[in-house]
Amino acid sequence: xxxxxxxxxxxxxxxxxxxxxxxxxxxxxxxxxxxxxxxxxxxxxxxxxxxxxxxxxxxxxxxxxxxxxxxxxxxxxxxxxxxxxxxxxxxxxxxxxxxxxxxxxxxxxxxxxxxxxxxxxxxxxxxxxxxxxxxxxxxxxxxxxxxxxxxxxxxxxxxxxxxxxxxxxxxxxxxxxxxxxxxxxxxxxxxxxxxxxxxxxxxxxxxxxxxxxxxxxxxxxxxxxxxxxxxxxxxxxxxxxxxxxxxxxxxxxxxxxxxxxxxxxxxxxxxxxxxxxxxxxxxxxxxxxxxxxxxxxxxxxxxxxxxxxxxxxxxxxxxxxxxxxxxxxxxxxxxxxxxxxxxxxxxxxxxxxxxxxxxxxxxxxxxxxxxxxxxxxxxxxxxxxxxxxxxxxxxxxxxxxxxxxxxxxxx
Ligand SMILES: *Cc1c(COP(=O)(O)O)cnc(C)c1O
Numbered sequence: 001x002x003x004x005x006x007x008x009x010x011x012x013x014x015x016x017x018x019x020x021x022x023x024x025x026x027x028x029x030x031x032x033x034x035x036x037x038x039x040x041x042x043x044x045x046x047x048x049x050x051x052x053x054x055x056x057x058x059x060x061x062x063x064x065x066x067x068x069x070x071x072x073x074x075x076x077x078x079x080x081x082x083x084x085x086x087x088x089x090x091x092x093x094x095x096x097x098x099x100x101x102x103x104x105x106x107x108x109x110x111x112x113x114x115x116x117x118x119x120x121x122x123x124x125x126x127x128x129x130x131x132x133x134x135x136x137x138x139x140x141x142x143x144x145x146x147x148x149x150x151x152x153x154x155x156x157x158x159x160x161x162x163x164x165x166x167x168x169x170x171x172x173x174x175x176x177x178x179x180x181x182x183x184x185x186x187x188x189x190x191x192x193x194x195x196x197x198x199x200x201x202x203x204x205x206x207x208x209x210x211x212x213x214x215x216x217x218x219x220x221x222x223x224x225x226x227x228x229x230x231x232x233x234x235x236x237x238x239x240x241x242x243x244x245x246x247x248x249x250x251x252x253x254x255x256x257x258x259x260x261x262x263x264x265x266x267x268x269x270x271x272x273x274x275x276x277x278x279x280x281x282x283x284x285x286x287x288x289x290x291x292x293x294x295x296x297x298x299x300x301x302x303x304x305x306x307x308x309x310x311x312x313x314x315x316x317x318x319x320x321x322x323x324x325x326x327x328x329x330x331x332x333x334x335x336x337x338x339x340x341x342x343x344x345x346x347x348x349x350x351x352x353x354x355x356x357x358x359x360x361x362x363x364x365x366x367x368x369x370x371x372x373x374x375x376x377x378x379x380x381x382x383x384x385x386x387x388x389x390x391x392x393x394x395x396x397x398x399x400x401x402x403x404x405x406x407x408x409x410x411x
Contacts, residue, residue: 018411021033021408021411022403022407022408022411023337023399023400023403024337024338024339024399024403025337025338025339025365025378025381025399025402025403026339026364026365026408027338027339027340027360027361027362027364027365027378028339028340028341028359028361028364029174029175029202029228029313029314029315029340029341029359029360029361029363030174030201030202030227030228030361031227031228031361031363031364032227032228032229032230032231032363032364032367033231033364033367033368033408033409033410033411034227034231034232034233034267034271034409034410035231035270035271035274035409035410036409036410037270037274038231038232038233038267038270038271038274038410039410041233041263041266041267041269041270042233042263042264042266042267043263044263044266046066046069046262046263046265046266047261047262047263049062049063049066049262050259051063051066051067051070051259051260051262052253052254052258052259052260053253054070054249054253055067055068055070055071066262066265069262069265069266069269070091070092070260070262070265072269073091073265073266073268073269073272074089074091076268076269076272076273076276077089077091077237077239077268077272079272079276080208080272080275080276081207081208081214081216081222081239082214082216083216083239084216084217086241086242087216087239087240087241087242088239088240088241088242088244088245088248088249089237089238089239090237090238090239090240090248090249090252091235091237091260091265091268092252092253092257092260092261092265093223093235093236093237093238093252093257094235094236094257094261094264095225095234095235095236096124096126096199096201096223096224096225096236097125097126097236098236098256098257099223099225099236099237099238100124100126100127100134100172100199100223101126101133101134101256102238102248102251102252102255102256102257103197103221103223103238103240103248103251104134104137104138104168105251105255105256106244106247106248106250106251106255107167107168107195107221107244107247108138108167108168110137110138111137111138111139112138112139112166112167112168113138113139113140113141113164113165113166113167113168114128114138114139114140114141114166114167114168114169114170115140115141115142115143115157115160115161115164115166115168115169115170115194116128116140116141116142116143116169116170116172117142117143117144117170117171117172117173117176118142118143118144119142119344120144120344120346120347120348120352121142121144121145121175121176121344121346122145122173122174122175122176122316122346123142123172123173123174124172124173124174124199124201127140127170127172127199128140128142141160141164141166143156143157143160144346145176145307145346147346147347149307150306150307150308150346151178151307152176152178152180152181154181154184154185154187154188157185157188158187158188158191161188161189161191161192161194162191162192165192165193165194166192166194167194167195168194168195168196168197169185169188169189169192169194169195169196169197170197170198170199171185171196171197171198171199171215171219172197172198172199172200172201172223173199173202174201174202175314175316175343175344175357175359176314177291177305177306177307177309177310177311177312177314177315177316178307178310178311178312179212179213179311179312180203180212180213180215181213182198182213182214182215182218182219183213183218185198185215185218185219186218186219189220195220195221196215196218196219196220196221197219197220197221197222197223198215198219198221198222198223199222199223199224200215200222200223200224201223201224201225201228201236202228202229202312202313202314203229203312203313204224204225204226204228204229204230205228205229205230205231205275205280205284205287205313205363206229206284206287206288206312206313208230208275208280208284209275209280209281209283209284209285210281210284211281211284211285211287211288212311212312216239220240220241220244221238221239221240221241221244221248222238222239222240223236223237223238223239224236224237224239226267226268226271228363229284229287229313229363230271230275231271231274231275231280231363231367232267232268232270232271232272232274232275233264233267233268233271234264235261235264235265235267235268237268238252283366283367286366286371287313287362287363287366288311288312288313289371289372290362290365290366290370290371290372290374290375291310291312291313291314291315291361291362292309292310293371293372293375293376294310294315294360294362294375294378294379295309295310295315296309297375297376297378297379297380298315298317298379298382298383300379301379301380301382301383302383303317303318303319303322303383304317304318304320304321305317305318306318306345306346306357313361313362313363314359314360314361315359315360315361315362316343316345316357316358316359316360317357317358317359317360318345318356318357319356319357319358319386320356322386324386325342325350325354325355325356326342326343326350326354326355326356326357326358327342327353327354327355328354329342329358329386330342330358332385332386332389332392333358333382333385333386333392335392335393335396336381336385336391336392336393336395336396336399337395337396337399337400337403338378338381338382338385338395338399340358340359340360340361341358341359342354342355342357342358342359343355343357343358343359344356344357345357362375364408365378365406367408367409368403368406368407368408368409369406369407370406374406377402381395381398381399
């Protein structure tokens with residue numbers, strides 16, 4: 001309440017953002033509505049504490065309590081992901097981007113070869129983009145999906161790995177709508193003697209709930225953000241086999257970070273406890289059901305989906321032939337209260353600033369209790385707006401009324 005009285009400017013902006021989040025259909029695949037409890041941990045006095053180092057090995061005094069916070073976050077992460085006894089967890093990465101760089105820095109030398117998914121086919125900036133430090137420091141070789149199936153072809157990945165002999169093979173995606181066969185990645189890594197790393201930032205919630213195959217039984221290192229399908233605070237975590245633990249911990253601190261954000265780490269603890277509940281498993285199952293329902297409904301309206309559908313929380317729509325590019329479609333749908341982002345599709349002929357695709361995700365709308373029936377409604381609005389641009393304002397009003405019936409967690 002003191003922000004309201006003492007800094008009206010910031011208070012009002014937060015209230016406006018709260019209202020915006022309540023009144024739109026949030027379909028950005030990397031977003032979610034975290035719980036009030038996670039927000040409470042984030043906004044707590046834990047923010048005040050410096051705790052450079054690791055529990056019981058800190059460089060500052062006064063860490064008796066935050067040590068317990070961090071140990072709890074680690075213990076709960078182990079449970080949420082069923083980590084084997086010989087795996088290690090680091091919950092200190094500030095977010096997903098530093099987390100991945102910290103792994104490379106721990107296990108590789110500059111110039112070493114990493115194999116990862118092409119950005120245009122759904123990789124992340126930290127997977128070797130030319131504009132990202134990862135692409136400057138390491139020699140990235142990119143694999144892609146096939147033109148025909150728009151899915152990963154594991155034989156092709158093996159061929160490429162055999163040719164380039166990477167030190168590390170990365171399986172991680174931001175726009176791949178299909179199930180990933182982590183066991184096949186392990187075989188490829190074994191055949192060429194590479195470290196197998198999975199970045200499950202997008203699907204972590206689904207993996208924890210058991211609705212997507214887990215890479216942990218097969219991989220050496222697994223990284224994830226905690227704010228996407230996992231529905232926690234903005235942060236990153238690294239899980240790895242014990243033999244990499246020392247190198248990973250040193251790379252996070254002091255290798256690239258200073259004091260950990262113990263308020264975010266408390267948020268991780270809260271989110272990992274939530275992830276172990278039956279309610280979260282049910283939620284995650286519904287995320288996938290909704291993604292399939294939304295896919296089907298969009299296809300019924302004549303939209304082409306990359307790979308022909310979805311196995312997870314994510315859908316990639318191809319607007320080719322619809323007389324509108326990704327950028328205009330994104331802006332137009334925003335006017336209608338439907339929030340999503342433009343995205344490259346595999347073998348896109350358009351530019352990254354105005355690509356042919358739209359990426360949609362069902363994690364956030366499912367957190368509001370929406371089900372298959374509501375997905376049909378959403379698809380009909382998207383189709384209406386893209387067919388007749390003049391209905392955007394009217395749809396916005398309908399969306400506003402509609403969303404009132406589905407209160408979002410944390411708002
Ligand atoms: C979101 C994401 C990241 C980066 O996370 P930030 O918190 O935005 O830095 C890294 N890798 C993948 C696969 C992601 O989806």
